[in-house]
């Protein structure tokens with residue numbers, strides 16, 4: 141048996157060794173047992189069902205939502221002499237009929253189907269006539285509304301086990317927290333089966349968070365130090381991708397934007413050019429990347445804060461798939477959190493779902509604001525314990541020191557109090573720094589005792605410290621009143637000297653060490 145699967149790995153895929161977990165997973169499937177496989181993108185999930193598909197009698201039906209990826213996988217399998225096909229909306233109905241016929245005759249080993257195709261027409265009924273030996277559910281987190289990419293058409297897979305009790309199911313995903321994992325098992329009715337969790341650590345990816353100021357400028361100096369290296373910049377909005385791409389083009393870079401609003405031919409063209417290294421930089425919304433197999437992406441920048449850790453991890457996971465050192469950068473400011481919170485609050489989700497989205501966003505915020513090793517935080521999200529600090533994140537390279545910042549907090553809070561809680565970030569900093577600009581003068585804020593009380597700190601330091609104060613609940617922000625700052629009970633205790641505050645010492649960008657100097 142061991143012999144057989146290793147031979148198959150060599151013969152059909154050209155590899156000499158299994159990666160961690162692959163052999164155990166294949167053994168489980170070969171023993172007719174259901175299982176859930178959690179492995180990072182690029183970890184090697186496909187062979188976990190492709191080798192059993194080759195070795196087992198009957199047809200393996202692979203459910204996948206990624207039409208573009210199906211074609212690639214099927215072509216790769218055929219190239220290696222495995223009889224595989226796919227059914228989805230991209231092929232003619234005559235071709236579909238022919239494939240259905242082949243399946244019935246038992247001529248296929250693997251058949252990839254998009255879920256909406258499986259549940260349209262009579263396809264699900266045909267399954268009974270085919271000799272199905274295994275179901276592989278790829279991207280299985282799509283079945284769970286606890287996950288971050290719920291697809292209603294996936295829900296219908298919950299009848300598979302009832303209709304085919306004797307056919308084992310292997311569910312696979314690169315992205316599922318504990319709750320989602322449990323839900324996948326429940327939805328598929330395979331609660332008691334084994335879950336295999338491969339390590340999510342990608343030590344070759346450096347993890348960096350940079351303050352979300354002058355982002356374009358920071359990006360340009362970053363790219364200048366990554367000459368001719370392929371990278372992806374993720375933006376929140378379509379407009380954002382266009383603006384960033386335009387500015388990079390103006391600076392002479394081969395950059396293109398990519399989002400779901402583009403015609404599909406245009407999208408494939410941009411994708412193709414990126415794969416072939418004809419363009420260096422893709423500026424994209426999250427629409428880009430699902431199923432893109434480019435191993436030499438050297439860096440990922442998040443222009444805006446992702447909505448949750450799973451998405452973030454998947455997106456940075458597109459860098460360095462060849463194992464070579466690669467850099468990831470997340471820009472972060474408190475405004476990003478506010479934008480995301482507003483998006484959740486204004487969405488038409490149920491109250492329960494909103495609560496979940498806020499909780500997920502909060503985990504993302506913890507990563508961005510970490511003052512301990514970022515990799516520890518990331519991996520702990522996937523319930524993976526880490527023995528020691530990674531040495532390859534900005535926090536490890538620039539250990540944070542805390543200091544008593546009570547006076548700093550008092551200055552900021554008194555600025556808020558004396559302006560009747562009517563100022564937002566920019567104005568508060570101007571007052572503290574004693575800037576006589578028009579707005580400050582117009583409101584007479586130059587006559588306040590707080591005016592110029594914070595001259596010893598630079599504007600960017602104030603920005604950083606005020607964000608930290610906000611994040612640690614020392615004051616509030618009124619999203620619906622032009623983001624002005626408000627005092628809360630904690631603020632009042634600090635103003636009265638009844639409570640102390642500690643903050644993390646700000647390190648200016650140009651003083652950050654090692655990796656970041658390179659950035």
Ligand code: ADP
Pocket residue numbers: 153155156157158159162179180181182183184185186187
């Ligand atoms: P995933 O679906 O988990 O994102 P893939 O199945 O596409 O990952 O595998 C990622 C890459 O790793 C592919 O190029 C695949 O051929 C390769 N791979 C898989 N298993 C092995 C192995 N045992 N040894 C070497 N390379 C492997």
Ligand code: ZN
Pocket residue numbers: 512513514515516529530531532533534535536
């Ligand atoms: Zn670290």
